[in-house]
Amino acid sequence: MMATTPGTIRIDNQEIPFTPGQTIMDAALAAGVYIPHLCHYPGLTPSGNCRLCIVETGNRSVAACITPAVAGQEIRSNTPELNAARTTITQMLFVEGNHICPSCEKTGNCKLQALAYHLGMLDDHFPQFYQRRELDASHPDILLDRSRCILCDLCVRASREADNKNVFAIAGRGTNAHLTVNSPSGKLADSAIAATDLAATVCPVGAIMIKEQGYQTPIGQRIYDRRTIRETGLQEHIDKKNDD
Amino acid sequence: MTSSCPHNSSDPPREHLLHRLYAVQRQYRHISPQAMQQIADEFHLPLGQVASVVAFYAFFSTQPLGRFHILFSNCTSCGYLANGENLLQLLCKQLQTSPGKTRADGLISIDETSCIGQCDRGASLLVNDVPITGLNPEKIAQIAQLIATAIPLDAWPAQWFEIRDAVHRRELLLTTQPAPGSALRQALKQGIGETLAAIRQSGLRGRGGGGFDTGTKWQLCREAPGDARYVVCNADEGEPGTFKDRVLLRIHAEALFEGMALCAFVIGATRGFIYLRGEYRYLLPQLQAALNRRRDQGLLGGNILGHAGFDFDIDIVAGAGAYICGEESALIESLEGKPGIPRIRPPFPTTHGYLGQPTAVNNVETLIAATHIVAHGSDRFNSVGTPQSPGTKILSVSGDCRSPGIYEYPFGVRIQQILGDCGAGDAQAVQIGGPAGKLIAPADFNRAIGFEDLSTGGSFLVFGQQRDLLTIHRNFAHFFAHESCGFCTPCRVGTQLLKNTLDNIAAGRGSACDLKELQQLGQIVQRQSHCGLGHSAANHVLDGLQQFPQTFSSHLKQSFSARFDLDQSLASARQLTHRGDAAAHLDNG
Ligand SMILES: Cc1cc2nc3c(=O)[nH]c(=O)nc-3n(C[C@H](O)[C@H](O)[C@H](O)COP(=O)(O)O)c2cc1C
Ligand code: SF4
Ligand code: SF4
Ligand code: FES
Numbered sequence: 063m064m065a066t067t068p069g070t071i072r073i074d075n076q077e078i079p080f081t082p083g084q085t086i087m088d089a090a091l092a093a094g095v096y097i098p099h100l101c102h103y104p105g106l107t108p109s110g111n112c113r114l115c116i117v118e119t120g121n122r123s124v125a126a127c128i129t130p131a132v133a134g135q136e137i138r139s140n141t142p143e144l145n146a147a148r149t150t151i152t153q154m155l156f157v158e159g160n161h162i163c164p165s166c167e168k169t170g171n172c173k174l175q176a177l178a179y180h181l182g183m184l185d186d187h188f189p190q191f192y193q194r195r196e197l198d199a200s201h202p203d204i205l206l207d208r209s210r211c212i213l214c215d216l217c218v219r220a221s222r223e224a225d226n227k228n229v230f231a232i233a234g235r236g237t238n239a240h241l242t243v244n245s246p247s248g249k250l251a252d253s254a255i256a257a258t259d260l261a262a263t264v265c266p267v268g269a270i271m272i273k274e275q276g277y278q279t280p281i282g283q284r285i286y287d288r289r290t291i292r293e294t295g296l297q298e299h300i301d302k303k304n305d306d
Numbered sequence: 307m308t309s310s311c312p313h314n315s316s317d318p319p320r321e322h323l324l325h326r327l328y329a330v331q332r333q334y335r336h337i338s339p340q341a342m343q344q345i346a347d348e349f350h351l352p353l354g355q356v357a358s359v360v361a362f363y364a365f366f367s368t369q370p371l372g373r374f375h376i377l378f379s380n381c382t383s384c385g386y387l388a389n390g391e392n393l394l395q396l397l398c399k400q401l402q403t404s405p406g407k408t409r410a411d412g413l414i415s416i417d418e419t420s421c422i423g424q425c426d427r428g429a430s431l432l433v434n435d436v437p438i439t440g441l442n443p444e445k446i447a448q449i450a451q452l453i454a455t456a457i458p459l460d461a462w463p464a465q466w467f468e469i470r471d472a473v474h475r476r477e478l479l480l481t482t483q484p485a486p487g488s489a490l491r492q493a494l495k496q497g498i499g500e501t502l503a504a505i506r507q508s509g510l511r512g513r514g515g516g517g518f519d520t521g522t523k524w525q526l527c528r529e530a531p532g533d534a535r536y537v538v539c540n541a542d543e544g545e546p547g548t549f550k551d552r553v554l555l556r557i558h559a560e561a562l563f564e565g566m567a568l569c570a571f572v573i574g575a576t577r578g579f580i581y582l583r584g585e586y587r588y589l590l591p592q593l594q595a596a597l598n599r600r601r602d603q604g605l606l607g608g609n610i611l612g613h614a615g616f617d618f619d620i621d622i623v624a625g626a627g628a629y630i631c632g633e634e635s636a637l638i639e640s641l642e643g644k645p646g647i648p649r650i651r652p653p654f655p656t657t658h659g660y661l662g663q664p665t666a667v668n669n670v671e672t673l674i675a676a677t678h679i680v681a682h683g684s685d686r687f688n689s690v691g692t693p694q695s696p697g698t699k700i701l702s703v704s705g706d707c708r709s710p711g712i713y714e715y716p717f718g719v720r721i722q723q724i725l726g727d728c729g730a731g732d733a734q735a736v737q738i739g740g741p742a743g744k745l746i747a748p749a750d751f752n753r754a755i756g757f758e759d760l761s762t763g764g765s766f767l768v769f770g771q772q773r774d775l776l777t778i779h780r781n782f783a784h785f786f787a788h789e790s791c792g793f794c795t796p797c798r799v800g801t802q803l804l805k806n807t808l809d810n811i812a813a814g815r816g817s818a819c820d821l822k823e824l825q826q827l828g829q830i831v832q833r834q835s836h837c838g839l840g841h842s843a844a845n846h847v848l849d850g851l852q853q854f855p856q857t858f859s860s861h862l863k864q865s866f867s868a869r870f871d872l873d874q875s876l877a878s879a880r881q882l883t884h885r886g887d888a889a890a891h892l893d894n895g
């Protein structure tokens with residue numbers, strides 16, 4: 063049952079207030095407690111697909127971004143076991159797609175990469191899948207390289223909820239799942255997307271990128287060269303709150 | 307939901323999106339981009355949604371299929387390898403085609419599909435949606451001949467299509483059939499409160515595998531605020547080795563419809579759905595006829611049995627090849643014309659189900675049991691079974707046994723007894739509840755079927771001594787990798803990794819660290835996935851490692867071996883360059 067009055071939960075023994083309807087993730091970020099996440103973005107409907115935000119309550123493991131906070135919940139998040147599981151899940155994302163970090167324009171600005179650093183991931187561990195995935199360079203301002211897509215659904219939700227355009231969808235089952243463009247030709251050029259849309263900039267990895275900005279910011283001065291993903295994740299939450 | 311129902315351009319058709327897509331595919335053998343656009347316009351849907359639906363369901367194809375389209379089951383019981391011979395390859399060879407491709411002349415396409423629920427009938431296939439069972443090399447040769455000469459399906463030997471149901475043991479549900487309308491009359495006589503009380507007192511728990519208390523579900527649904535309420539019968543029966551709902555739909559459909567009407571009466575629903583797996587599409591005409599009969603008898607439709615204001619009718623929606631659509635929230639997504647991606651729970655369907663309204667989703671067997679309970683009283687029902695698992699369970703027994711088929715037992719029955727009854731003298735292992743269930747070794751054959759011990763949706767797979775269990779594990783792992791909906795990382799990628807690791811071990815390239823790998827990977831998939839598919843996808847591997855470690859260890863290399871096989875990786879390049887010699891990749895000449 064969902065509580066109707068404000069209450070508190072405990073994450074790793076720290077008391078954290080929440081308001082009814084808040085998820086564990088929202089409550090944690092608002093209190094300055096970072097829970098790793100990739101498919102959560104402040105202001106967009108949570109999805110629960112990446113599973114980086116797994117936390118434990120009782121003997122269950124749940125995704126913090128989609129699980130309502132309930133008064134009195136005892137939650138474990140920053141534990142060696144959970145971070146090991148998060149590392150494995152991050153490795154899964156790395157081997158499923160084609161991630162070429164050293165030569166990727168997103169390097170240093172990439173949440174997947176930053177999260178790997180945060181978790182102390184040292185290798186891919188699993189064999190690469192080497193999937194062939196389609197590249198869409200049709201749009202004058204925006205590049206879509208599905209090779210690096212982690213199927214986080216953020217662009218889908220951003221386009222639908224923030225841009226009111228519905229440009230993207232995810233289609234296909236299992237590892238055949240792939241991002242599709244909602245236009246007659248299936249190409250970005252044919253869609254309503256614009257470079258200023260949230261959908262064009264929300265991608266955590268180098269799958270959707272704005273063209274003609276390559277290496278404007280030198281490597282070494284990029285987002286995660288300056289701040290950790292923990293700090294960035296907390297700041298995104300504050301920025302969104304200030305916007306509202 | 308008739309396919310001919312007229313609609314003007316401003317109203318979306320009343321037909322179900324899956325049925326519309328099916329009709330197009332039937333006519334044109336595939337669904338083209340133009341057809342998708344047209345259907346998107348008709349239904350006022352974004353093209354992207356129609357395209358994702360087409361991509362999600364295995365039975366839809368964007369490439370033209372053959373005029374004869376054959377899908378072999380790949381289940382361990384009704385699969386094309388079931389009797390030790392590759393019947394799929396055999397048919398492909400005889401028809402000069404290869405799996406997954408349509409022959410150039412468009413006559414034939416052959417592929418494989420997950421279990422089609424004919425496990426008691428031996429190796430089986432679907433030809434243009436109709437099952438042919440009991441396959442052997444002779445039958446394959448006949449089929450090849452019929453196809454090669456383009457003999458239409460209705461001129462194929464009629465006895466091939468006769469449906470025989472092997473019911474070997476009957477208890478409460480299968481011995482008697484309440485007269486149509488008798489439970490409904492009883493319900494109308496005693497009122498909603500007492501009808502619900504009867505269900506609650508019976509202790510009936512869901513037969514689909516989850517075991518949720520049915521009375522509680524109906525009550526939650528009844529009490530949830532909403533503009534409308536819905537009854538949904540889960541006839542998706544996708545768990546490999548399960549076929550009891552297929553038999554129930556054929557011989558006890560009346561009791562099922564009546565159970566749905568009882569549920570509607572209790573929760574206050576006017577509309578119900580049967581979500582029928584696409585593999586059982588051939589049952590549609592018979593089910594529709596039975597529904598019409600009930601409408602004529604006043605047991606469905608407006609003012610049921612003359613009771614003013616008791617309106618309820620049932621639509622059947624046929625799926626299109628997706629195991630995940632048996633998960634109730636994925637099923638509801640599918641009913642709403644979307645890909646079957648499981649929803650975030652809570653909220654549960656009892657409060658936010660079909661179109662966001664309170665919805666009771668129940669298995670076929672659960673609803674039939676409800677009819678019996680209301681017709682004959684809860685005392686008779688819970689006079690058998692165990693305190694935590696009252697009543698009986700209908701099992702689908704198949705695999706290495708003399709008498710595969712349907713067996714109804716009181717809950718609490720021991721594995722040993724079932725094995726004795728079905729003629730499985732020397733079982734090496736039993737898989738209970740299908741690939742998602744539990745692998746049981748002989749030491750545990752004294753364990754019992756019941757929610758407190760071995761819970762099962764009904765699949766009971768027997769593996770004799772001659773079976774290679776690693777082959778079974780690989781089969782299951784391929785099943786889950788194929789059926790993962792792809793939504794969450796641990797299941798989407800993890801099921802692939804499990805599959806690849808098992809294949810690797812079977813190919814003789816496994817080493818001791820792979821066992822540790824399977825264990826760790828299995829635990830992540832089991833614990834961190836989003837829905838029940840992921841939660842159970844690694845069960846068989848974890849059980850196997852614990853119960854039958856030699857299954858894996860006997861295939862391992864003693865010394866280190868690279869997972870990467872250079873020769874295999876170069877095979878296609880060598881083929882293209884016509885260089886077969888071992889050093890082909892070394893010199894540039
Ligand atoms: C992957 C998956 C597949 C399922 N398949 C079926 C199915 O084919 N039939 C079924 O009745 N329940 C199936 N279930 C269980 C349903 O989600 C749900 O619990 C059930 O339909 C409720 O009905 P019951 O309470 O009468 O058992 C499945 C669950 C999961 C997680
Ligand atoms: S393109 Fe980027 S934002 Fe969109 S689903 Fe893929 S990874 Fe997520
Ligand atoms: S566990 Fe598997 S089937 Fe379930 S949501 Fe995740 S990917 Fe889909
Ligand atoms: S951030 Fe919660 S599942 Fe992705």
Ligand code: FES
Pocket residue numbers: 161162163166167168169170172173174175210267268269
């Ligand atoms: S650095 Fe390119 S996807 Fe992360």
